[in-house]
Amino acid sequence: MKDKPEKLIVKGKRLDGRKMDELRPIKIEVGVLKRADGSCYMELGENKVMAAVYGPREVHPRHLQEATKAIIRYRYNMASFSVEERKRPGPDRRSVEISKVSRDAIEPVIIKECFPKAAVDIFVEVLQADAGTRTAGINAASVALADAGIPMKGLVSSCAVGKIDGQIVLDPMKEEDNYGEADMPIAMVMPDKITLLQMDGCFTQDEFKQAFELAKKGCEQIYEMQRQALIEKYGVEGK
Ligand code: ADP
Numbered sequence: 001m002k003d004k005p006e007k008l009i010v011k012g013k014r015l016d017g018r019k020m021d022e023l024r025p026i027k028i029e030v031g032v033l034k035r036a037d038g039s040c041y042m043e044l045g046e047n048k049v050m051a052a053v054y055g056p057r058e059v060h061p062r063h064l065q066e067a068t069k070a071i072i073r074y075r076y077n078m079a080s081f082s083v084e085e086r087k088r089p090g091p092d093r094r095s096v097e098i099s100k101v102s103r104d105a106i107e108p109v110i111i112k113e114c115f116p117k118a119a120v121d122i123f124v125e126v127l128q129a130d131a132g133t134r135t136a137g138i139n140a141a142s143v144a145l146a147d148a149g150i151p152m153k154g155l156v157s158s159c160a161v162g163k164i165d166g167q168i169v170l171d172p173m174k175e176e177d178n179y180g181e182a183d184m185p186i187a188m189v190m191p192d193k194i195t196l197l198q199m200d201g202c203f204t205q206d207e208f209k210q211a212f213e214l215a216k217k218g219c220e221q222i223y224e225m226q227r228q229a230l231i232e233k234y235g236v237e238g239k
Helices: 093-109 133-147 174-179 205-234
Strands: 026-030 038-044 047-058 071-078 118-128 156-164 167-170 182-189 193-197
Touching: 026 133, 026 205, 038 133, 047 133, 071 093, 071 133, 093 118, 093 133, 093 156, 093 182, 093 193, 118 133, 133 156, 133 182, 133 205, 156 174, 156 205, 167 205, 182 205
Parallel strands: 071 118
Antiparallel strands: 026 038, 038 047, 047 118, 156 167, 156 182, 182 193
16 A cells, blocks of 8 residues: 555646545446346546446345335455556455345335335456545446336436545545545435435535535535436437
């Protein structure tokens, strides 16, 4: 890990040149995997994630089936080459937690009653990590679900806010996440439904309000990009 820089904000700019309320560059590609029912590749700055959706499909083992609706399964996994020092392959406490909160963030938009007894499986593979992988994963998963044609009430959009050198910033990158004072990922469904809110570190109440508003603005921008990516693949809405 790099040593702590003396300052994370220099002459009003962040170390990667961004303004306080600026997202990292985003790239979204829809339908990149042939064998998945839906897929999405997303870059959020230096994060690279792939989401694949399989389903609706039969549930195994069968005792997990629900008679009136589909079950949603979400697996977040970090490739061992995704971080500076090789990560031990396989699930760990962090990935189990992220899989759970990500599923909870996505599940409310899926109209599960359309597929009784079935499962929708969502896989998120982090190929390169630079802080914000759970948010990138949720964004990609949501687009991959749309690509798979799973009926949804809306798209889920997600981004984090942080506090560095006492200032609230949008979408912290790795150094800001490591050495910042707070980090708060959220996920939302436009216009105002929050499906994920986590926080570590410390905000005053006023800072929390400011951070929350900034995170919502970030999600709105990401939502627009998710929508555009789907329109590019499938044509103009409603046509
Ligand atoms: P998120 O990626 O959603 O921000 P965290 O806050 O837990 O999740 O992690 C921040 C960043 O720390 C990750 O994006 C990754 O760059 C790094 N990181 C997480 N786990 C590991 C690990 N096991 N080894 C090395 N780096 C890690």
